[in-house]
Amino acid sequence: MRKLAGLLLLIVTGMHVMAQTPFSNENKIYQPQVQTVMCYNEQKEQSIPVISLKSAEKLHFSFDDLEGGSKNYWYTIVHHSSDWQPSGLSPIEYLESFSEDRIVDYDYSSNTLQKYTHYSLSLPNQQISPKISGNYLLKVYLDGDLNKPVISQRFYVTDNRLNVGMEVLPSMQVPLRSTNQKINVSLFNTGNIQNPAADVKVVVMQNQIPYAAVTTKKPSAIKPGELAYKDPFTNDFAAGNEFRKFDIRSLRVKGAQVQDIQLDSINRVTLFPDLPTTGRYVRTFDENGNFFIRNQDGRDEQTESDYANVTFQLDLRQGLTNNAVYVVGRFNNYILAPAFQLQDRSGNNKYQLTLKLKQGVYDYKYVLKDLQSGAVDETTLEGSFFETDNSYQVFVYYKKPGSRWEELIGYSQTSR
Incomplete structure (x- = not known):
C-alpha cells in the first residue's frame, strides 16, 4: 500500500513540482535567517556532493535557522541537464517512491549567545531516492509551498561506466606557463559511444567554483576505447594563489588571522587587515576554499558552536575604478552578491565587510567584478602562480541517441 501511495503521490504532485517556482538553479540561500548550509558525501566531510547511483553512499545536508524554534521545512529534488537547466522529466521518471518530504531531524543550540535550530538530512532515504544519474537540485521550502523558497543546493549522482584519467600540467601557451594550469582528460572504456562530439560533454571545474568551469564537447583525439581531451587551448585555468584563512574555533583565544575578539550580547571578531598578494606566491596550507565547523569551547560542533560577526579588512592602498x-x-x-561586497566607508581605500559566521576554520579570497561587463577577475588581488595547489573535478555527461536526458557516466577529482 505504501508503494502504491508513493506512486499516486508522484503522479499527483508531478505537475506541482515541475511548475514555475522562485527557485534559481544554483546554490543559494533565500532567507536571511538561514546560515551555514553544508552538503557533501558522508564518506568525507566537505567533499564534493557526488554519490554513486544505487550504492550505499549518502549525502549529508544541513543548515541552521537563526530564528530558532521548529519550522515546517519540506524538500524535493529535481533532475537537471549538464548546464543546470531542468531536464523536463516528470518526477516519476527520475525518483523512487515519493517526490517530496518533510525534514524531521533537528536539534536546538545550547550554550550559545546566538540561538538557532540545526536541521539535517541524509539522501537518498526511504522517502526520496534518485533512480537515474545526472545533475540534481535539492530544493528546501517552507510549509510544503514551493513558492516559499529557503535553499537550493546542487548535487550529483553518477553511474560510473567509464574511467576518467586526469593530469595537471603547466599551460601549453608559453606566456601563461608560470601562471596557469592545464588539465588533460582521457576517457577509457568508451566503446559504446558512437558519436562523442554530439553525445558527450566533459565539464572541468576548479575547486568546486561554479564560475570556474569549462565545458568541452569535441575530443582532440579518438582511439579505440579512448577519448582524449587535450587541446592546447582548452581546460587552461589561472592557478591563482593559495587561499587566505582564519580560525575562530575559539571565541576566547585568538586564532590565526584574528586581531580582536569582543564578547557582548553578540560575539564580534575583527580580522587583521589583508593586503593584495599579486606579486608573490604565498606558500601556506589551505583547504582549497573549504570551511569546517569546529568548536574548542564546547563539545558538540553542530549545536554548541556559536556565531560571531566577523569583520574582513582589505587595504588596497589605491582605489578601485x-x-x-x-x-x-x-x-x-x-x-x-551585494551581501559579500566590501565597502570603502572611510574613503581611504580600506575596505570592510562584516558577516555572521559560525565557529570554525574558513578559507577565503578576494575577487573583483567589472561593473560594466560583469567579468570576474580572480588574479588582480591574489596573483596567479603555477605552484598553487588546486583541486580539479571532471564530470562526464552522455546523452544516448534518442534519449531525453543526460546521464552522468563518469567523475574524477585530482589535485596539483
Whole structure:
C-alpha cells in the first residue's frame, strides 16, 4: 500500500513540482535567517556532493535557522541537464517512491549567545531516492509551498561506466606557463559511444567554483576505447594563489588571522587587515576554499558552536575604478552578491565587510567584478602562480541517441 501511495503521490504532485517556482538553479540561500548550509558525501566531510547511483553512499545536508524554534521545512529534488537547466522529466521518471518530504531531524543550540535550530538530512532515504544519474537540485521550502523558497543546493549522482584519467600540467601557451594550469582528460572504456562530439560533454571545474568551469564537447583525439581531451587551448585555468584563512574555533583565544575578539550580547571578531598578494606566491596550507565547523569551547560542533560577526579588512592602498571587490569561499558558494561586497566607508581605500559566521576554520579570497561587463577577475588581488595547489573535478555527461536526458557516466577529482 505504501508503494502504491508513493506512486499516486508522484503522479499527483508531478505537475506541482515541475511548475514555475522562485527557485534559481544554483546554490543559494533565500532567507536571511538561514546560515551555514553544508552538503557533501558522508564518506568525507566537505567533499564534493557526488554519490554513486544505487550504492550505499549518502549525502549529508544541513543548515541552521537563526530564528530558532521548529519550522515546517519540506524538500524535493529535481533532475537537471549538464548546464543546470531542468531536464523536463516528470518526477516519476527520475525518483523512487515519493517526490517530496518533510525534514524531521533537528536539534536546538545550547550554550550559545546566538540561538538557532540545526536541521539535517541524509539522501537518498526511504522517502526520496534518485533512480537515474545526472545533475540534481535539492530544493528546501517552507510549509510544503514551493513558492516559499529557503535553499537550493546542487548535487550529483553518477553511474560510473567509464574511467576518467586526469593530469595537471603547466599551460601549453608559453606566456601563461608560470601562471596557469592545464588539465588533460582521457576517457577509457568508451566503446559504446558512437558519436562523442554530439553525445558527450566533459565539464572541468576548479575547486568546486561554479564560475570556474569549462565545458568541452569535441575530443582532440579518438582511439579505440579512448577519448582524449587535450587541446592546447582548452581546460587552461589561472592557478591563482593559495587561499587566505582564519580560525575562530575559539571565541576566547585568538586564532590565526584574528586581531580582536569582543564578547557582548553578540560575539564580534575583527580580522587583521589583508593586503593584495599579486606579486608573490604565498606558500601556506589551505583547504582549497573549504570551511569546517569546529568548536574548542564546547563539545558538540553542530549545536554548541556559536556565531560571531566577523569583520574582513582589505587595504588596497589605491582605489578601485569601475570594479567591486567581494570576499568568496565555499562558505558563501563563491556568490558575488551585494551581501559579500566590501565597502570603502572611510574613503581611504580600506575596505570592510562584516558577516555572521559560525565557529570554525574558513578559507577565503578576494575577487573583483567589472561593473560594466560583469567579468570576474580572480588574479588582480591574489596573483596567479603555477605552484598553487588546486583541486580539479571532471564530470562526464552522455546523452544516448534518442534519449531525453543526460546521464552522468563518469567523475574524477585530482589535485596539483
